[in-house]
């Protein structure tokens with residue numbers, strides 16, 4: 001679907017997975033029963049499976065067309081990945097490439113690929129398996145990596161694995177990053193790197209550390225506002241209600257919470273639309289700088305009103 005189309009910029013959300021469920025305590029180890037019940041009551045069925053009490057996520061990628069440049073932000077989990085320790089990422093078989101084509105995007109159309117961070121659900125379709133070999137999926141594209149993120153993950157690979165999760169991250173490097181280094185066009189970028197510009201529209205990669213060392217958000221600035229592709233700075237709408245709640249994979253939970261609060265403040269004060277990697281499909285968050293509130297826009301307007309009332313208490 002087209003998430004935004006205005007002037008020189010079109011943003012298409014291409015979802016790899018529409019429904020990705022987790023036990024609440026696995027995703028947010030510090031969440032209390034009270035917080036969970038409150039969030040479930042306010043946000044409703046779209047975000048919580050009422051039968052299993054699981055938290056509902058999705059996996060989205062974004063194609064940004066700015067002038068003549070096509071940028072793919074995040075590449076999802078990818079098919080056929082052996083992740084025995086990160087079982088939620090293990091051996092996907094999705095129709096993501098068909099979904100890209102249905103959105104009128106061929107692999108050859110992509111000029112730049114950039115991942116908000118190097119976790120399995122954000123860099124998987126960097127590559128595809130062809131004749132037993134992982135090859136770059138987007139043959140014309142230049143793949144850009146944020147230097148601190150790239151170096152931290154490369155150091156992990158060089159140092160070897162101390163635990164099962166690290167072993168899966170090394171597997172991820174070997175099937176989703178190393179083939180790009182071997183065969184693709186790639187480069188390292190530093191903070192606040194302008195990726196493309198056309199007229200009054202600019203797309204910029206900005207640092208947003210905490211979930212990982214070198215996590216990026218992608219700013220799309222346009223006259224009258226713009227959008228932020230926020231990656232894993234926020235995972236689920238319950239973190240709008242409780243922004244201090246860390247996700248289990250955050251490498252530095254307190255820094256992640258600071259980064260999340262800063263993102264929400266920027267969205268409110270700069271009038272940005274937040275486009276997420278994991279909120280259930282069809283949900284957008286809008287911010288009202290006059291009332292200093294944000295609203296989770298879903299199908300159910302009563303949810304939105306409830307969220308607004310609640311959020312007044314939380315963002316100052």
Ligand SMILES: [Zn+2]
Nearest residue numbers: 121122232277
């Ligand atoms: Zn993620």
